[in-house]
Amino acid sequence: MTNDLILQVEDLQTHFFTRTGVVKAVDGISFELRRGETLGIVGESGSGKSMTAWSILGMVPHPGRIVGGSINYLGENLLEKSRGEMRDIRGSGICMVMQDPLTSLNPVFTVGDQLVETLRLEYDEPKRSLRQRAVDLLANVRIPAAEERLTNFPHQMSGGMRQRVVGAISISRAPNLLIADEPTTSLDATIQLQYLRLLKDIQEQTGAAIIFITHDFGIVARMCDRVAVMYAGRIVEQSDVEDMFDYPAHPYTEALLQSVPDLDTDVDMLPSIEGQPPSLDALPEGCSFAPRCPYAWDKCRDYPDEFTVADRHTSRCWRSE
Amino acid sequence: MAAVATPNSIEASTGDQALVRLEGIRRHFPVYRGNLLRKHTGTVKAVDGISINIMPGQTYSLVGESGCGKTTTSRMLLMADKPTDGDIYFDSRPMNQFSGAERRNFRASVQAVFQDPWSSLNPRMRVDQIISEPLVTHQRLSRDAVRGQVQELLQVVGLHPFHAERYPHEFSGGQRQRIAIARALSTRPKLIVLDEPVSALDVSIRAQILNLLKELQATYELSYLLIAHNLATVRYMSHMVGVMYLGKIVEESPPIELFTDPQHPYTKALISASLPAHPRQQREEIVLTGEVPSPLDPPGGCAFHPRCPFVMERCATDIPVLREYQPGHATACHLYD
Known part of the structure; x- marks a missing residue:
């Protein structure tokens, strides 16, 4: 693993302005990601894990808004980008990979058309050479008889x-960061x-970093290098993966x-x-987990700071103070 | 006999008598082509000759991938569908010979809890109506008696009596599943079909619901038919597990033997595909080639042979039968002949 930083999220706050009040879906989270690294963001529904992904992609749905913090992608703050620039980054640099292959492809176009359509954004070439690139891509994701498959x-x-085709489309423009949101x-x-x-x-082919948005620690155990656990809009614990499972x-x-x-x-x-x-x-x-926490005590009425419990391992709990 | 017995009747607890016995159950769906001149073009063998025993007070689990026939099997048990062939025995009485009274008793004795508590509860009904609907259908009770039972059921599943007057949308997923369980319990069933009961719930809620189901099983001596694809859940809940592939049971065993010493290559592949509990835990990787074949045109011989890493010549022609190679542990595979 090399040391070049791909993504640096700092104190990100994504709030929703609803009729009944402000909902802090993401409330001040920070993490970073290096090339080739895989981060798992684990949480339950409503923990803010998916909204973190949408924030990075610049696609926070109405009535949500990013109200604070920064998202640095290759040294540039994404929050200062225009819509057009974000659209470009979404296609080429940061990519969302859907797990469900049935709903991510257009049923009325051939696989070849859909690949070529994506490739045309990147390469100004005649159709024939784009088709050749499409064949190579399909072969890269191990689809046999790629030419006929187009x-x-x-x-x-x-x-x-179909899953492989979706995979091929997502790597067609050499992304640096893949976001996999799991239903x-x-x-x-x-x-x-x-x-x-x-x-x-x-x-392995592209050296991209991956963020897994998941509720399943099994996926984290199998796939991730780092893991961040989210609860009620905040990262409550963050560490290297083995450290998290051990301690x-x-x-x-x-x-x-x-x-x-x-x-x-x-x-x-x-x-x-x-x-x-x-x-x-x-x-x-105070601490949003306190009502369910077997260790809760007086101090939990204040929201805990982030404490370092070990090397590269932080926890937001007063017990770690 | 199908007398109206309480769930914790003594005769039910004696070991060797199954509460429900499926014998050689088949469910074949004919496939037609064209509207006017309908032509019979094929048959989907969704369930193709399975025999299982569900013991009183125990959990029988069916595992397998989508389309293997788990749900079709459970539908026949719920009388939502009829087998093409084979018999289902309930308390040793064949279902196709049920009298009207037996049928009504059976319908009260077998209930179901489904995967998605967002769609399995009617949003326009209050919780007390949802829970008491089966009660009102199956028993003549005074309004006060119904109310009393609803209150009791709510407490049994860990909800509060005041929840009775609310609507489903006011509850979280875990609470909704508790409501669904209360509804299933209302007729004092002997068997509950659990079709993926926790996979739509938040992770921190799953253990609560699984534990609740286990406690209820112990208290009321309930039998469960559990359909799940999370093998760890199956191991936690089951007394017996049947692994299904393309409409057939390919391996059947108590969970400990099944997961520590799987025999059928498909079971091995399923276990190797399940996610580890710890990053340092490595599983033997068995990579299956290809996909589950279409049930319209299943392969000859052993249905698993085109994907099997240990395939032999005879696998393409001979259909393996389910046989006990170790006591209580049966496998349908030529490797063990």
């Missing part, structure tokens, strides 16, 4: 193939594995890791987390 419509391909309802294990392998493949510092991380059943051990009763994730328009004072 004339296929998406429905003529299997799910795994809550999961795919079959074997299909998911194929998708994860494809992303690793792409990463979780935040009670939320600890409880979450324990509450997931393990395929290789037997337990009678899983330790579970009481209560439910808080709704963002009615957050408790």
Whole structure:
């Protein structure tokens, strides 16, 4: 892993201005990402993990707005870019890879047309050479008989193939950063594995950094170098991946890791987390996890600072003070 | 016999008598072409000859990828569909010979909890109406008795009596699933079909619901038919697991044996594809070639042979039968002949 920084998010705040008040979906988060590195952003629904992704892409939906902080991509602050510049960056530098191959391709165009359409943005070349590039791309993601496949419509391909086509489109303009947002309802294990392998493949070929937006620690364990755990709009713990699994510092991380059943051990009763994730328009004072936390004490009425618990490992919990 | 028994009747707890027995169940869907001159062009064998026993107070899990026939199997058990062939026995009585009373009793005795509590609860009904609907359908009770039962059920699933007057949209996913469980419990069933009961829920909520289901099983001696694709969940919940591939059970075993010593290559592949619990944990990678074939045109011989890393010559022609190679652990694979 080299040391060049691709993304540096600092004190990012994305708020939603609704009729009933301000919802702080992302409330001051910071992290960085280097070339070839994979970061997992783990959280439950409403934790702000997806909104972090949309913020980086400059696609925060109405009535949301980025109200503070900075997103530095290759040394430039994305928040100062115009819409047109952002559109360009989205296509070429930062790329979203959808997990669901069925909905990401247009059913009425051939796979070749869709690839060429993307490539035309990058290369000012005649159609024939663009088609050749498309063939190379498909071959890169290991689609056999790539040339014939160009004339296929998406429905003529299997799910795994379509996934690869989506992968090919996303690497067609040599991205530096891939964002993989995973829907809550999961795919079959074997299909998911194929998708994860494809992303690793792409990463090896392009050296891109990857951000995984996920609720699943299994994906983090398999894919990531770094992990950031989000709860109610904030990163509550952040560290290298093995450190997090070995020494979780935040009670939320600890409880979450324990509450997931393990395929290789037997337990009678899983330790579970009481209560439910808080709704963002009615957050408790102080630490937002305190109402569900078995260790909560007086001090938790103030929001905890970020404490360093080990090398490259921080936690927002007063117990780590 | 199908007497109206309480869930914790004593006869049900004796081991060797299954509550539900599926015997050689097939469900074939004919495929037609054209509207006017309908031509029978093929058959989708969604379920193709499976036999399972669901014991009282135990969980039987079906695992396998989308399209393997798990849900079709559960639909037949819920009387939402009829098998093309084979028999389903409930308390040792074949379902196709049920009298009207037996049928009504059966419908009350088998309930279901589905994956998505956002779509499985009617948004226009209050929680007490949702929970009491099966009660009102199956039993003649006074309004006060119904109200009492609703309150009790709410408490049993960890909700509060005052929740009865609210609507589904006022609840989080975990709470909704509790409501769905309360509704399923209302008729005092013996068997609940759980179709992916936690996969639509937040991670921190899943353990709560799984634990609740386990506690209810112990208290009321419930049987579960669990359909899930998360193998760790299956291991946590089950007493018996059946692995399905293209409408057939390819391996059946208690979970510990299945996950520590899988025999069928497909089971091995499924386990190797499941995500690790720790970054240092490495699984043996078994890469399957190709995709699940179309059930319209399944391969001859062993349906898994085109993707199997250990394929032999006879796999293309001979259909392997499910056989016990170790006590309690059956596999349908020629490797073990």
